[in-house]
Amino acid sequence: MKEEKTFEPRSGFPILLLAFLILFGTIAALIVTQMPIFALLFLVFFIMLFGFFIINPNSSRVMVFFGDYRGTVKKNGFFWANPFYSKKKVSLRAYNFDSERLKVNDKLGNPIMISVILVWQVKNTYKAMFEVNDYEHFVRVQSDAAVRKLGGSYAYDNFDNDGEITLRSGMNEVNHDLEEELRERLAMAGISVIEARIGYLAYAEEIxxxxxxxxxxxxxxxxxxxxxxxxxxxxxxxxxxxxxxxxxxxxxxxxxxxxxxxxxxxxxxxxxxxxxxxxxxxx
Missing domain, CATH: 1.20.5 (Single alpha-helices involved in coiled-coils or other helix-helix interfaces)
Structure with missing residues (x-):
């Protein structure tokens, strides 16, 4: 399995200066020589423009050359790279995801309503872009799956008071298990789980x-x-x-x-x- 690698692009300012020199030189050559052949330099100028890109803080660009992964740019600034590179933007900011309230059966078979609050961010841009189809949708689906598994692993409450961990009384242990489950599920997509906890917990309306x-x-x-x-x-x-x-x-x-x-x-x-x-x- 391929891993993320760093791509070092050129600074965009010298190339921008060169592009404008080509533009003004082309215009001057056409005026002076009246030779249409110099008009081809306009095409060079416009192609060069597609190579410029900006990286904001906590952002990145995945560089792909005709299907070949060349690396990821995470350095902030104004850069230029081969205009034929596709530059896919991947945010490295932390996301806060509040799942929908799901109806699941707890360990005792009682229907309950439960949701999860997840804080996550992309750590491996290669996995996020190429190991899964849509990493944001992947996070949502896997979060729902983890919540359903968690709900079936514990009882909502224990009326016998025998020390068994429940969803209501053992929040620290339950949230820890939820984080570990989500880390395991989201690792293949290059997603880092910062925090995961139960956001809503109640019995279903009918009971x-x-x-x-x-x-x-x-x-x-x-x-x-x-x-x-x-x-x-x-x-x-x-x-x-x-x-x-x-x-x-x-x-x-x-x-x-x-x-x-x-x-x-x-x-x-x-x-x-x-x-x-x-x-x-x-x-």
């Missing part, structure tokens, strides 16, 4: 409502579990304090009633209504 309810239920269960753990600790501390300070003697039935009442008060999601007992503890 979004159900999954939201599931997430809410999971959050409620987790919150209730913390509340119960805290309530048990508070009840245990209350019984220990009452027993240590001998404030009141409680038998097992009274302890059970007290524990029940405290758990109701501490775990209730609404404000409790106090009931004042004006009789004895047995009533």
């Amino acid at each position: 979004a409502s159900a999954m939201l309810q599931r997430q809410q239920a999971t959050a409620i269960v987790a919150a209730r579990q913390k509340i119960v753990e805290g309530a048990v600790g508070m009840v245990e501390m209350a019984l220990d304090e009452l027993n240590a300070k001998s404030i009141v003697e409680l038998d097992d039935d009274k302890k059970a009633a007290m524990v029940s009442n405290l758990m109701v008060v501490l775990c209730s999601d609404r404000a409790v209504t106090p009931v004042v007992n004006t009789g004895t503890l047995n009533h």
Whole structure:
């Protein structure tokens, strides 16, 4: 496989001066000699004009002579080369690509919507021009393919909390895998991946409502579990304090009633209504 090589063109200013000398000399020769043969020099002048080109910062020109790759010009400035060279322009600037939102199935088979933000630039102009048909279209297609593969490799979310990496919770690991996948896919086109990350992630519309309810239920269960753990600790501390300070003697039935009442008060999601007992503890 051929690799990129550097082409060193001539400076365009001396050749431009020569071209104008030919032009003015031709005009003068025609006026002085009246010989039409000198008109052929006009053809030389116009052919020379096709050899001039300008390279702006972060731009390049791929030089091809009748199908033969001669090299790439990356130096900035005003240059002249063989007028019969085709000078294909290739930008070396960084591109920012935001893919369309794709509907794919995650690892668990749930339909999700996902898109990728990709920052890339051309590093090898030979591969970009001759290894693929259209390198910009190649980037778009391969980005979509990488996103589809990524979506099928991870679950959107993990409700079991077993430490598995998911699209939602493991962004750093997922984005790293996405970058590596894109680098491998785009290397053949001479494309360098600067950054790749997930730009949009959500459940598909048809299951979004159900999954939201599931997430809410999971959050409620987790919150209730913390509340119960805290309530048990508070009840245990209350019984220990009452027993240590001998404030009141409680038998097992009274302890059970007290524990029940405290758990109701501490775990209730609404404000409790106090009931004042004006009789004895047995009533």
